[in-house]
Amino acid sequence: MFKTDLEIAQECKLEHIRDVAAKIGIGEEDLEYYGNYKAKVSLDLLRRNENKEDGKLILVTAINPTKAGEGKSTTTVGLGDALNKIGKKTMIALREPSLGPVFGLKGGAAGGGYAQVVPMEDINLHFTGDMHAITTANNLVSACLDNHIHQGNELDIDIEHVAWKRCLDMNDRTLRSIEIGQGPKANGVERHDGFNITVASEVMAVLCLSTSLMDLKRRLGEMLVAYNSKSEPIYVKDLKIEGALAMVLKDAIKPNMVQTLEHNPVLIHGGPFANIAHGCNSILATKTCLKLADYTVTEAGFGADLGAEKFLDIKCRFGGLKPNAVVIVATIRALKQHGGVAYEDLKEENVDAMLEGCANLAKHIDTVKHFGLPYIIAINEFATDTPSEVEALQNWCKEHGHAMSLSQVWAKGGDGAIDLANQLVELCDQPNSYAPLYDVNDSIEHKIETIAKVVYGADGVDFTEEAQQQIALYNTLGWDKMPICMAKTQMSLSDNDKAYGAPINFRITVRELRPSLGAGFIVALTGKVLTMPGLPKAPAALNMDINEEGHIVGLF
Amino acid sequence: MFKTDLEIAQECKLEHIRDVAAKIGIGEEDLEYYGNYKAKVSLDLLRRNENKEDGKLILVTAINPTKAGEGKSTTTVGLGDALNKIGKKTMIALREPSLGPVFGLKGGAAGGGYAQVVPMEDINLHFTGDMHAITTANNLVSACLDNHIHQGNELDIDIEHVAWKRCLDMNDRTLRSIEIGQGPKANGVERHDGFNITVASEVMAVLCLSTSLMDLKRRLGEMLVAYNSKSEPIYVKDLKIEGALAMVLKDAIKPNMVQTLEHNPVLIHGGPFANIAHGCNSILATKTCLKLADYTVTEAGFGADLGAEKFLDIKCRFGGLKPNAVVIVATIRALKQHGGVAYEDLKEENVDAMLEGCANLAKHIDTVKHFGLPYIIAINEFATDTPSEVEALQNWCKEHGHAMSLSQVWAKGGDGAIDLANQLVELCDQPNSYAPLYDVNDSIEHKIETIAKVVYGADGVDFTEEAQQQIALYNTLGWDKMPICMAKTQMSLSDNDKAYGAPINFRITVRELRPSLGAGFIVALTGKVLTMPGLPKAPAALNMDINEEGHIVGLF
Numbered sequence A, B: 001m002f003k004t005d006l007e008i009a010q011e012c013k014l015e016h017i018r019d020v021a022a023k024i025g026i027g028e029e030d031l032e033y034y035g036n037y038k039a040k041v042s043l044d045l046l047r048r049n050e051n052k053e054d055g056k057l058i059l060v061t062a063i064n065p066t067k068a069g070e071g072k073s074t075t076t077v078g079l080g081d082a083l084n085k086i087g088k089k090t091m092i093a094l095r096e097p098s099l100g101p102v103f104g105l106k107g108g109a110a111g112g113g114y115a116q117v118v119p120m121e122d123i124n125l126h127f128t129g130d131m132h133a134i135t136t137a138n139n140l141v142s143a144c145l146d147n148h149i150h151q152g153n154e155l156d157i158d159i160e161h162v163a164w165k166r167c168l169d170m171n172d173r174t175l176r177s178i179e180i181g182q183g184p185k186a187n188g189v190e191r192h193d194g195f196n197i198t199v200a201s202e203v204m205a206v207l208c209l210s211t212s213l214m215d216l217k218r219r220l221g222e223m224l225v226a227y228n229s230k231s232e233p234i235y236v237k238d239l240k241i242e243g244a245l246a247m248v249l250k251d252a253i254k255p256n257m258v259q260t261l262e263h264n265p266v267l268i269h270g271g272p273f274a275n276i277a278h279g280c281n282s283i284l285a286t287k288t289c290l291k292l293a294d295y296t297v298t299e300a301g302f303g304a305d306l307g308a309e310k311f312l313d314i315k316c317r318f319g320g321l322k323p324n325a326v327v328i329v330a331t332i333r334a335l336k337q338h339g340g341v342a343y344e345d346l347k348e349e350n351v352d353a354m355l356e357g358c359a360n361l362a363k364h365i366d367t368v369k370h371f372g373l374p375y376i377i378a379i380n381e382f383a384t385d386t387p388s389e390v391e392a393l394q395n396w397c398k399e400h401g402h403a404m405s406l407s408q409v410w411a412k413g414g415d416g417a418i419d420l421a422n423q424l425v426e427l428c429d430q431p432n433s434y435a436p437l438y439d440v441n442d443s444i445e446h447k448i449e450t451i452a453k454v455v456y457g458a459d460g461v462d463f464t465e466e467a468q469q470q471i472a473l474y475n476t477l478g479w480d481k482m483p484i485c486m487a488k489t490q491m492s493l494s495d496n497d498k499a500y501g502a503p504i505n506f507r508i509t510v511r512e513l514r515p516s517l518g519a520g521f522i523v524a525l526t527g528k529v530l531t532m533p534g535l536p537k538a539p540a541a542l543n544m545d546i547n548e549e550g551h552i553v554g555l556f
Helices: A005-011 A017-023 A043-048 A072-085 A099-106 A120-124 A130-150 A202-209 A213-222 A242-248 A283-292 A304-319 A332-338 A351-370 A387-400 A409-429 A444-456 A465-477 B005-011 B017-023 B043-048 B072-085 B099-106 B120-124 B130-150 B202-209 B213-222 B242-248 B283-292 B304-319 B332-338 B351-370 B387-400 B409-429 B444-456 B465-477
Strands: A031-033 A039-041 A056-062 A090-094 A115-118 A157-162 A166-168 A178-180 A191-193 A195-197 A224-228 A233-235 A256-260 A265-268 A295-299 A325-330 A375-380 A404-407 A460-463 A484-487 A507-510 A512-516 A521-525 B031-033 B039-041 B056-062 B090-094 B115-118 B157-162 B166-168 B178-180 B191-193 B195-197 B224-228 B233-235 B256-260 B265-268 B295-299 B325-330 B375-380 B404-407 B460-463 B484-487 B507-510 B512-516 B521-525
Touching: A005 A115, A005 A120, A017 A031, A017 A039, A017 A256, A017 A265, A043 A283, A056 A072, A056 A304, A056 A351, A056 A409, A072 A090, A072 A115, A072 A256, A072 A295, A072 A325, A072 A375, A072 A404, A072 A409, A090 A283, A099 B130, A115 A120, A115 A409, A130 A157, A130 A166, A130 A202, A130 A224, A130 A242, A130 B099, A130 B130, A157 A191, A202 A213, A202 A304, A213 A242, A265 A283, A283 A295, A283 A304, A295 A409, A304 A325, A304 A351, A304 A444, A304 A484, A325 A332, A325 A351, A325 A409, A332 A351, A332 A387, A351 A375, A351 A387, A351 A444, A375 A387, A375 A409, A387 A404, A404 A409, A444 A460, A444 A465, A444 A484, A444 A507, A444 A521, A460 A465, A465 A512, B005 B115, B005 B120, B017 B031, B017 B039, B017 B256, B017 B265, B043 B283, B056 B072, B056 B304, B056 B351, B056 B409, B072 B090, B072 B115, B072 B256, B072 B295, B072 B325, B072 B375, B072 B404, B072 B409, B090 B283, B115 B120, B115 B409, B130 B157, B130 B166, B130 B202, B130 B224, B130 B242, B157 B191, B202 B213, B202 B304, B213 B242, B265 B283, B283 B295, B283 B304, B295 B409, B304 B325, B304 B351, B304 B444, B304 B484, B325 B332, B325 B351, B325 B409, B332 B351, B332 B387, B351 B375, B351 B387, B351 B444, B375 B387, B375 B409, B387 B404, B404 B409, B444 B460, B444 B465, B444 B484, B444 B507, B444 B521, B460 B465, B465 B512
Parallel strands: A056 A295, A056 A325, A090 A265, A090 A295, A166 A195, A325 A375, A375 A404, A460 A507, A484 A521, B056 B295, B056 B325, B090 B265, B090 B295, B166 B195, B325 B375, B375 B404, B460 B507, B484 B521
Antiparallel strands: A031 A039, A039 A256, A115 A256, A157 A224, A178 A191, A178 B178, A224 A233, A256 A265, A512 A521, B031 B039, B039 B256, B115 B256, B157 B224, B178 B191, B224 B233, B256 B265, B512 B521
C-alpha cells in the first residue's frame, strides 16, 4: 500500500528554515519567521541584489491536463531537488495553494510522493496569511464602494454597472450570484453582486505582477471598480483607498520560504487563477530566486497553451525575465487519454492511442519553439506504464528530434530526475531567441488571433457583438495597449473542452472581454469561466480531523 | 501637540519576543514566532503546569461607556506595567482587535498613549491570523450547509429555518441582509442569509471558552446550524465537519504573545462581541497567564453590567477561574456625561454633574460587591480634569468607603499607576467570597431576572411572546441549564441607550433568545443588536497609507 502524500510529508524531519535559507545565502536579517519552518523573505534582499546577474530560469509546463494527471508541481519540485543533487545551486518558485479547494475534491496541493514541499499542512491551510490578506483587501474595496454609494454617491457610480465582486477563499457556489443591501435603508443600497474565490480576485493578479510595494500600490489604484452614469470608468484610486489596500498587503507581498522534503529552498508566493488571470507565482518570488540561485525552476498553471503562453507573454514581459529552457511534462496515461482512451481503460497498454495522443504534446512543443526556447519532455513515470509504451514514446521523441527524459521523482525524489537535471543544464547553456509572441501595441483582435493561431492551432477568431463593442470601448479608453490574458478551457487546445489531442479546422469564439487594469492585461473569455467553485457531494472536509496532539488526517 | 498612539508605538524599540517570554519563564520550545515581536504560545505549556497553583486574577471593568471615553484597555496595560514595576511578576491578557472596525471610525485598538501593546500595526491588522481562521471556519460551516441542501438535503434542513450566518471581518452593511443562491440551479438553493462581522461568529465565542483543542472540537460540533422540517435541531456534528473546523483553528487556538511599551509580556487572544457573546479574551490565554505569573490583569468588554457580569458569570464559571479583585475604570469626563453634561461641554468644570454621574459608578460597585469581590476605582486622568473635580470625587469615594486611585498611565505608562498597583496587591490578599450570581439550573426566566434586578437595577423583566415561545422550546430541548448572555445596549444600565446615570423604576424587555450551544450559553436580546457594523461617510481607510520602507500612517 502506498503512503499518502500527507503521511510522507509528516514523516519528514524538517530543517529549521534559518538553515534552509542559509544554504542559499539568505541571512536572518532578511527572514521573518512564521514558526520554525516558514519565513517571509524581505523585499530588501531583492533590492540589494538588483544589479546582480540573473541565474538560469527553467519553466515547467505540461500538455493539456486530463483526469489522468500529469504531475507538473511534482516534477518542478523533484527537478529542483535533482539540480541541487548534481551540485547546482537551485531554488524553486511555486504558486500558493488556495484553501477553498482543499475542503472540496482536491485535498492539499504541494507536489506529491517524494517530491513535495513541506510543512504540507501549513502550506495547504492558512500558510502565512497571504490569501486572507488578499481577501481582506478585495472586500475592503467592496465595502468602501458600497459605502460610497450609500453615503451619497458623489462619484455617481451606476449600480447596474459595477465591475468589482466580493471574494472568499472557499468553494461556495451559493455566493456566485447574490442580492445585497436588502432590508431597511441603513443596510445600504440594494444591488446584484457575487463572490469570486480569492485566487480569482484581481488583487491576487496585481500582487503577483508587482515589482515593489510602491508598484503594488500604484496597480491597486488602477483597478477598475465600476462605471459612472456617463459610462466613465471609476478606479480604486477614485475611492482613495489604494494606501489602505497596500497597507493590508504589506506582508502578503513578501515571498514565503519553505523547503522540499530534501531540504532545498523553495519560495511559494501568490497563486492567481490560470484562466481569468495569468496563473504564475509572483514576479518578486521568481526574481528573488534568480538573484540568489544559479538555477530557478518554476511552473505555470494548466497546459502550455494557457500557463506557458501567459508566463512568456505576460509575466516575463512585466518582470523583464529571460527564461532559458522549458520542461514539458506528460504522462503516458494522459497521452493515452489524449489519444482517445477512456479514463477507466488507462491501465491497459495501448501504444497506438499513446502515439496518437502525442499530437497534443507536439503542438505544445511547437508553441515553445515559437517562443524561441529550448525544451525537454519529462515523462512522469506511473507504475502502470509498460515497457512497450515507454519504448514507443522514446522512439517518437528520437524520430522528431525532441529531448526527453524519464522522471521518477514521485517515487524517488531528486534521485528520480538526475538525467532530466543534467540535460537541462546543457539546454540552459544554449543561446536562445526568446521573445513574446506579439507586440502589446498591436490591436486587441490581432493579439488574440496571434495566440489562437500559433498556440491553439485555430484557423481564426470570431468575436461576439458584445466583444466587438467592448473592444471599441477599450480602444476609446486607451486600454488596448496591454497583453491579453486568455480565459479558455484548460482541457483542450480549442475552446471545446471535449476535443482532446490536437484539434484542427476550428475557430475560437471570444464572447466577452474584461479589463484587469491593475494587473495590466485584458482578459478574453472564450467560454463560461466559473470563478467560484462548488463543493462535491461528499466534500474532503468530512474526512479531515485533528487529535489532541495536533496530528492531522484527511488532508491528502 | 500630542503624539498619536501610532507614533508613540512606532518610536518604541521592541525587544525580541523570545526575551520578553523569557522574563516570565517561557522557553523557545513553547514559542512559535511570527516575526520577531509576536509568537504563538503552545498549549502544552498550560498542560504541563496544570497542577500549579494559579496566580492572582485582577479584572479591569468600567462604568457604562460614553462618547467621552474611559480607557479600560489603557488602564489594563498601564496597571500591568505598574505591577511589574513594583516587582510583581505580572502578565496581561487582552482581547484581539477586529480588523473590520479599524477601517471605519476607530483606527487601531491596543491601549493608548504610553500604555500600549506593540507591535501596534500588526496587532491591528492581520496579527497572527486568528480572525481569518475564524472567518474561514465560520464560512466552511455555511458552505457545507448550503452544499448539503443543494446535494439532496438528506438532513431535511428547512431553508426558512437556518440559524447560521456567514461572516467577514469587515464593516460592510450591505452584507447584513442578502439573498443567496440566485441564478441557475448549479448555483445552489436560493435562500435568505446575512453576514456577521467575524467577532460576532459563534466560532469566536467557542474558541474563547474552550479549555483544550479537544474541547474546542466538541464545542464546534455542538453549534446549532438549522432546524429540519420537523423543527428538530441540526448541529455542526450532523454535517460531520467538526474535525475539519478544529483543524482550521489549530493555530488560532494558541494564545498570542506580544509586549507592552515597557516590554512586559502580554497575551492577546480572542475577542468575542460583548453583547451577543461574552466579550472576554480566551480562557486559555487567561489560564496560561495565571500559571506563569503571580498577577494577571485582564479586562472585559463595555461596562461592568455587561463585561464584568459575563466575565464573572460565564467565563470564570466555564474556566474554573477565581478572581481576586476588580478595578472599575472611570473618567471625570464620563462621569459628567452620566450626570447630564453634553459631550461638547465636557471641558467645562462641573462638580455637581460629576457627583450626579457617580450614581452610575455606584451601581457598578454594587454589582461587584454582589459577586463578593474587593474593588478599587481607577480614575483615568485627562488634561481637562480640574483640581476641584478631582477633590470632590476623592471625597465622594472617602464618604462611601470606596478604595480609589488616580491613574496617569496614558501620559506616564506604568509609572502612572504605582499607587493603583500597590493598593491592588493589598486587595488581592484579602479573602473574598466570589460566586456567580445565579445557579445554571435555575429557569431561564429566573436567571435573566436575577441579572436584571441585581446588575441593572431593574424592577423586573418582560418577555415578548416570541421570547416566551422560545423559552418553552428550549425547556423541551433541554437547553435551559446554561448561563445567560445578555445582549443589551452598553450605553445604559437599562435597555434604553439614552438613559445615563443610574436609571430607576424601569423594566427590561427580552425580545428574543438565541441558543449559542457550542459556546454554551443562551443569548437574551433586549433590543436590536447590530452584528455587522457599517462604515462612516469618511472611513478611516481613506487616511491610511504605507511608503516604500513599509512605514504606516493613518492607523491611529
